[in-house]
Amino acid sequence: MSDCWPEVVRAISAAPYPATALPVDAARSAACLKALGVTTKSWLGAVVANSGGILVDHGWIRVLGSGDGVLPDVISQTDSQTGALIAAYDILGGQFAWLPPEQGARPSMHYFAPDTLEWENLKQGYGEWLSAIIAGGMTGFYETLRWPGWQQEVAALSLDQGLSTWPPPFTTEGKDLATVARKAVPMTELLSFYTGMPQ
Secondary structure, eight states: OOOSHHHHHHHHHTOSSOEEEOOOOHHHHHHHHHHHTOOTTSHHHHHHHHOSEEEETTTTEEEESSOBTTBOOSGGGBOTTTOOEEEEEETTSOEEEEEOOOTTOOOEEEEEETTTTEEEEOOOOHHHHHHHIIIIIHHHHTGGGOOTTHHHHHHTSOTTEEEEEESOTTSSTTSOTTTSEEEEEEHHHHHHHHHTSOO
């Protein structure tokens, strides 16, 4: 099996919406790759080795690589207790995590949804998941969580910001994001808010 980065690049080039690989720092990527213990023969290893991260669909999702400025690297987001690897965030505070397998199963991607406060097993490996979201899978996935003009609003955020909505999307009043108050906040603040919610 060869280096997977050309496959990732082809997928980015063919994406139906803006998708951008962020610049890579060679020393940082080498350290992340070593810590992960994977090679560039996997999509995860290829992304870490060759990019600071990938912005998908106007930056709605920030796929973590070896880090770029204020965007963290994927290693720093690993949960040492559970083994969960946070692979990406969305701008609403949703998280995509690669979780260790349950007994008899393979590792799979899970999504923490800010509108349900629940983790959903996507039943996809990392490569399958990333290929799907770059290829257009986000449109249907986020259909109920978008509002007119979201593209410009999201593109204006810096890489360390997300959008806080009030009322939040897990409440009855907060389901329609076109009618709620939306505010740019630090992503760390947004993630802490949802981490603190009872699940």
